[in-house]
Amino acid sequence: MTADVLAAKTRVFDQWAPNYDWLFTTVFYQAIHQRLLSYVQLPSNSSTPVLDIGCGTGKLLNRLAAQYPQLQGTGLDLSPEMLRQARRSNGHRPRLIFVRGASETMPFADHQFQAAFSTISFLHYPDPQQVFMEIGRVLKPGGQFYLVDYTTFWRLGHQQNVAGLGGPMYFYSPQQRQTLAVNAGLTCKAHHSLLGPVLLSIFQKPRVSVQSELETS
Numbered sequence: 001m002t003a004d005v006l007a008a009k010t011r012v013f014d015q016w017a018p019n020y021d022w023l024f025t026t027v028f029y030q031a032i033h034q035r036l037l038s039y040v041q042l043p044s045n046s047s048t049p050v051l052d053i054g055c056g057t058g059k060l061l062n063r064l065a066a067q068y069p070q071l072q073g074t075g076l077d078l079s080p081e082m083l084r085q086a087r088r089s090n091g092h093r094p095r096l097i098f099v100r101g102a103s104e105t106m107p108f109a110d111h112q113f114q115a116a117f118s119t120i121s122f123l124h125y126p127d128p129q130q131v132f133m134e135i136g137r138v139l140k141p142g143g144q145f146y147l148v149d150y151t152t153f154w155r156l157g158h159q160q161n162v163a164g165l166g167g168p169m170y171f172y173s174p175q176q177r178q179t180l181a182v183n184a185g186l187t188c189k190a191h192h193s194l195l196g197p198v199l200l201s202i203f204q205k206p207r208v209s210v211q212s213e214l215e216t217s
């Protein structure tokens with residue numbers, strides 16, 4: 001079931017990729033990225049490794065790389081065509097790289113990243129708990145996860161089927177996001193409204209795990 005959904009999403013985003021950075025998406029996504037950046041706190045003087053899951057055409061990583069001159073960014077995406085666009089418009093080689101893979105099974109080592117981002121991609125994930133587990137695994141202790149997506153609001157239920165978007169999309173309330181995070185060992189730092197129903201949730205991996213505290217006491 002998950003494999004079928006991922007294959008369908010790949011087809012949809014491969015088709016969308018050549019036109020993704022035009023018109024509506026440009027204005028909407030750029031506004032969201034800009035507002036997100038006002039909440040991001042990264043060390044400015046070190047080569048901070050960061051990850052963008054469902055990176056699309058790589059616009060957020062390019063903004064981050066411009067703001068943090070030593071940042072090392074990795075973009076992960078299912079869609080080869082989205083990645084083709086991202087590589088073509090990569091303005092910060094070799095600091096930014098783009099890798100094919102699913103957010104459910106990330107091709108990265110444990111504790112590799114200081115921060116992880118997801119902008120308007122989480123709603124496509126058929127197994128959100130698995131994605132949170134992967135985020136918890138690849139983040140360094142003290143690392144942060146910035147999740148930006150539509151939240152449940154007004155008449156929008158938890159699950160929507162939108163024709164042409166390769167299967168269901170899911171919307172999570174702040175409480176549902178927190179439950180997924182806590183199950184993956186992360187704590188919730190804050191929620192901020194970015195644009196209409198688009199909500200930023202900031203999570204953190206504890207600096208010292210409960211297990212290592214027990215081992216050292």
Ligand SMILES: C[S@@+](CC[C@H](N)C(=O)[O-])C[C@H]1O[C@@H](n2cnc3c(N)ncnc32)[C@H](O)[C@@H]1O
Pocket residue numbers: 006009010013029053054055056057058059060076077078079082101102103104118119120121124125
């Ligand atoms: C609406 S686009 C958002 C792109 C980008 N984050 C942005 O803000 O412009 C959603 C992206 O998520 C990717 N995606 C969807 N499901 C995915 C999954 N399970 N693993 C990795 N990427 C996925 C799609 O291929 C697409 O590029």
